[in-house]
Structure formats: C-alpha cells, structure tokens
Amino acid sequence: MKLLVAHNHYRQSGGEDEVFLRESELLRSAGHEVLEYKEHNSGISEDGIPSKVQLAARTLWAADSVGRLRSLLRRERPDLAHFHNTFPLISPAAYYACQQEGVPVVQSLHNSRLICPAATLYRNGSACEDCLGKTVPWPGVVHACYHNSRLQTAVVAGMLAGHRVLGTWQEQVDAYIVFTEFFRRKFIDAGLPREKIFVKPHFLGTDPGMKQEMGSYALFLGRFALQKGIPTLLKAWRSLGHVPLRIAGAGPMEQDVRRFSQTHQSIHMMPYLSQKECFDLIKGARFLIWPSGVETFGLVAIESFACGTPVIASRSNAMEIVEDKRTGLHFASDDFEDLAAKVEWAWTHPREMAAMGKAARAEYEANYTAKRNYHLLMDIYSKARTTAQEAA
Structure with missing residues (x-):
C-alpha cells in the first residue's frame, strides 16, 4: 500500500513523536510506500496579537496546511492517511481534504485532547473528567487548564466544540486507534462512534533483550x-x-x-x-x-x-x-x-x-513486539478502508 502518515511534532520531543517514527519505520520495513506530512511547533510565533490570532485560527482550520496536504494527496494518491497529532498546525480540517480526495482516514488518539482541552484529564494534582461529554468543554476554560490561560484554553475548547457541531469526529474519521481498553471506554463516553474505535498498544521496534542481573537501584x-x-x-x-x-x-x-x-x-x-x-x-x-x-x-x-x-x-x-x-x-x-x-x-x-x-x-x-503490532495495524487499516467504501 501507499500510505500517508501525518504528524504535528511538539517543541519538546516525547512519546507521540517516537511512536510516529516507529510506526513509519515498521510500515516501510514491511514493504509499504510511506509518505510523510509533518508540521513542527518550533515554528510557532506567539509574539504580538496578530500571531496569536493567526494561531487560534489555524487551530480550528489550518487552511495553509490543508492546501499543502491536498496537493500531496492529488499528486501521490495514497490508499490511506494515518494521522498522529494534528494540534495545532494541521488541524481537523485535514480530514476533510482526505475525504474529498477519496482517501480513508485513521486517527491515533495519543492523548485525551478530544475530551480535555489540556489533554491530560488531570487538574490540581488529581484526575479530572469535568469536560467529559460536554459539547463545549467550558470547565476547562474556567480553570484555565491549557497553559494556565483562559484565553488559550478557550481557543482549544472552541476547536473541540466547533468540530463536534460540524460532526467532524463522527463523520470525517474512518477509524480511531487507542492504546488501552480504559481509553476506548472514555472516548465512547465522550461521544465518538463505538464501532470506529480500535485498541492497538504500542510496541518496540528493536528488542533490547532480557537483562542478566537483578538490578541495583x-x-x-x-x-x-x-x-x-x-x-x-x-x-x-x-x-x-x-x-x-x-x-x-x-x-x-x-x-x-x-x-x-x-x-x-x-x-x-x-x-x-x-x-x-x-x-x-x-x-x-x-x-x-x-x-x-x-x-x-x-x-x-x-x-x-x-x-x-x-x-x-x-x-x-x-x-x-x-x-x-x-x-x-x-x-x-x-x-x-x-x-x-x-x-x-x-x-x-x-x-x-x-x-x-x-x-x-x-x-x-x-x-508488544513489532510483528504482532503490524498485524493489528493492518487489520485496522482494512476496516477503515471498508468503512470509507461503505460511506462513499
């Protein structure tokens, strides 16, 4: 298959970035042609009101990213697009470009952003689900959960609410990947289609081998x-x-x-x-x-x-x-x-x-081996393509 994988990298590299790299390499090693579309938060400028307004608009609908992505889709005609992080420079608008070009969409849910503006389900030192199931996640705005800023949290909450009203999460994604049954249940409670959410844990691309000593710390x-x-x-x-x-x-x-x-x-x-x-x-x-x-x-x-x-x-x-x-x-x-x-x-x-x-x-x-994970991923891709064909 020819596959497009897309990811918005964070300023400080973390687990999501590592999973994006591992899965891309896994697909290449299995013989698939892998195209990459990437944005990086290091390019974000928040100096001055115009830059902040522009970033807020891109969070909701990143027209510039959509334009570049659409050109890539038309040139390469991938069989499927797999998104990792889209926040904030790719945005959910990317799904629409894929669907309009007839490309099935898979979204990995690496964090709880679709439930919680801060993407943590955590506030003031303890677990928090105040925004779960709300069309507008207003408690997050009240508590300034994202970057300790009511204004920045309002931007994220607006993006979540806007795309809920548009039906983006229900209609524009053909399959979601979560990594535990716990979060599958949480996203179902949040309103995502039960039949589109699949559990696939992470994996290691290289086996480090079993240790030989007891350990001293x-x-x-x-x-x-x-x-x-x-x-x-x-x-x-x-x-x-x-x-x-x-x-x-x-x-x-x-x-x-x-x-x-x-x-x-x-x-x-x-x-x-x-x-x-x-x-x-x-x-x-x-x-x-x-x-x-x-x-x-x-x-x-x-x-x-x-x-x-x-x-x-x-x-x-x-x-x-x-x-x-x-x-x-x-x-x-x-x-x-x-x-x-x-x-x-x-x-x-x-x-x-x-x-x-x-x-x-x-x-x-x-x-958690690469071999088992590959078979799980191919099964999810197959189901996403079937869902897209049935909806066409």
Missing part, C-alpha cells in the same frame, strides 16, 4: 511534570533514603527534582541519554517506577517489560498494562505513603521481583 524514566507523578515520587523518597533512585528525563519540574536530589543523597539525576543508554539503565534497575495518574499508554512500561524489569505503577484504570503482583506492583494513585510501602517491599524481596521481571518479559513477547 530503582528507576524513574520520563517527563518531569506534575501529571507524571513527580511530586508523589519525591515525597515517597523522603522515607526511602536507603533505596538508590536514578532519575532520567526533562520537563517543567526539572529544577524541583534537582533541588530535591541535592538534599537526598540516594537520588542521582542522569544526563541526556540515547535510546541504547536508556535500555542499559532499565536493565540495571531492580524495578521501574511509573507514578503517572491517567495516561493513554506508557511506552516506558513496555520498554521495561522488554528488558525483564518489573514496574511499580499507579493504580489507575489506565495502568491496565501492569498486572499487580505478576508483572509489577500497584500503588494508590497520588498516595506517596503507599508508593513508599510498595518500594520498600520490592527492595526487600528481590527474588519475588525477579520472578515478576520474567513475567514482564513474557508479557512483552506476547503483546
């Missing part, structure tokens, strides 16, 4: 941000000075993490790491800590599984990836005392954690 690997559970992690370590913790990542709370590590000798912050270095770090850990509240998926969890390292995860419905007491341990969301207790148990029961690590590796081999 606990590990956090991810973004330093409130919704990633950083406050819970740091509070837990106030009573865990005897357990070495390595922290690798970057983000808005980096200075908070650095200050905390300077007064707690058991914590060691790591510099920027290559992917190979990340895998080596995971293999050297006794267990990985994944304290996030609500996430559409946790790529770091399956990376840990692939290395045979068990995961201590926040007990939210989105954490269905980690099976309690089999591939890791659960702790109560946002409860630093429960996290500390689970870390203490894990540190003092190395044999049990090693057994969980073996089970985690088996889980990776059964569900």
Whole structure:
C-alpha cells in the first residue's frame, strides 16, 4: 500500500513523536510506500496579537496546511492517511481534504485532547473528567487548564466544540486507534462512534533483550511534570533514603527534582541519554517506577517489560498494562505513603521481583513486539478502508 502518515511534532520531543517514527519505520520495513506530512511547533510565533490570532485560527482550520496536504494527496494518491497529532498546525480540517480526495482516514488518539482541552484529564494534582461529554468543554476554560490561560484554553475548547457541531469526529474519521481498553471506554463516553474505535498498544521496534542481573537501584524514566507523578515520587523518597533512585528525563519540574536530589543523597539525576543508554539503565534497575495518574499508554512500561524489569505503577484504570503482583506492583494513585510501602517491599524481596521481571518479559513477547503490532495495524487499516467504501 501507499500510505500517508501525518504528524504535528511538539517543541519538546516525547512519546507521540517516537511512536510516529516507529510506526513509519515498521510500515516501510514491511514493504509499504510511506509518505510523510509533518508540521513542527518550533515554528510557532506567539509574539504580538496578530500571531496569536493567526494561531487560534489555524487551530480550528489550518487552511495553509490543508492546501499543502491536498496537493500531496492529488499528486501521490495514497490508499490511506494515518494521522498522529494534528494540534495545532494541521488541524481537523485535514480530514476533510482526505475525504474529498477519496482517501480513508485513521486517527491515533495519543492523548485525551478530544475530551480535555489540556489533554491530560488531570487538574490540581488529581484526575479530572469535568469536560467529559460536554459539547463545549467550558470547565476547562474556567480553570484555565491549557497553559494556565483562559484565553488559550478557550481557543482549544472552541476547536473541540466547533468540530463536534460540524460532526467532524463522527463523520470525517474512518477509524480511531487507542492504546488501552480504559481509553476506548472514555472516548465512547465522550461521544465518538463505538464501532470506529480500535485498541492497538504500542510496541518496540528493536528488542533490547532480557537483562542478566537483578538490578541495583530503582528507576524513574520520563517527563518531569506534575501529571507524571513527580511530586508523589519525591515525597515517597523522603522515607526511602536507603533505596538508590536514578532519575532520567526533562520537563517543567526539572529544577524541583534537582533541588530535591541535592538534599537526598540516594537520588542521582542522569544526563541526556540515547535510546541504547536508556535500555542499559532499565536493565540495571531492580524495578521501574511509573507514578503517572491517567495516561493513554506508557511506552516506558513496555520498554521495561522488554528488558525483564518489573514496574511499580499507579493504580489507575489506565495502568491496565501492569498486572499487580505478576508483572509489577500497584500503588494508590497520588498516595506517596503507599508508593513508599510498595518500594520498600520490592527492595526487600528481590527474588519475588525477579520472578515478576520474567513475567514482564513474557508479557512483552506476547503483546508488544513489532510483528504482532503490524498485524493489528493492518487489520485496522482494512476496516477503515471498508468503512470509507461503505460511506462513499
């Protein structure tokens, strides 16, 4: 097949960007012709009122991107278009261009933006679903959930409400991809067509192999941000000075993490790491800590599984990836005392954690390899093409 994959890159590269690259390479390695359409947020200028007005308009309907995309569609005639992130420079207007050119549309839902203007389902340190099911997600505007700005949140809310009224989400997309059953249910509750939402987890393009040693430290690997559970992690370590913790990542709370590590000798912050270095770090850990509240998926969890390292995860419905007491341990969301207790148990029961690590590796081999993921993706593409043909 000739496939168009489209993605709006973020200023700071993250999991969505990595999945876009992995899936594109997976498709190429299977012999498909892959065309890429990309925008990048590094080109956004918010200096002055005209630039802000222009960005707001593009968020709703990015006419310039649609024009470039339409030219690409007419020139190349792809069999299907797969969108990853469209916010804010591609916009949902891209779906209309595809449908008008007879190209089926698949949209991966990497975050909860269609439900929540902030795309996090998280506010003031806890889970939030105030905007779920609302045509106009006004609670997000009231609370200034996006970038702590009522004006910027209103722009996102306007985009969501406008396209709900237009029927964009129901009619212009032939298939949605989500990564857990939890989020499939959430998007159904939000009004997306049940029959168009398919679950396909993430995968690893390269198998790092099973680790050979028990591990000598606990590990956090991810973004330093409130919704990633950083406050819970740091509070837990106030009573865990005897357990070495390595922290690798970057983000808005980096200075908070650095200050905390300077007064707690058991914590060691790591510099920027290559992917190979990340895998080596995971293999050297006794267990990985994944304290996030609500996430559409946790790529770091399956990376840990692939290395045979068990995961201590926040007990939210989105954490269905980690099976309690089999591939890791659960702790109560946002409860630093429960996290500390689970870390203490894990540190003092190395044999049990090693057994969980073996089970985690088996889980990776059964569900998160490139081969299995490719077959799931092809099945979704086939269903999207059938839906588009039936609607024509």
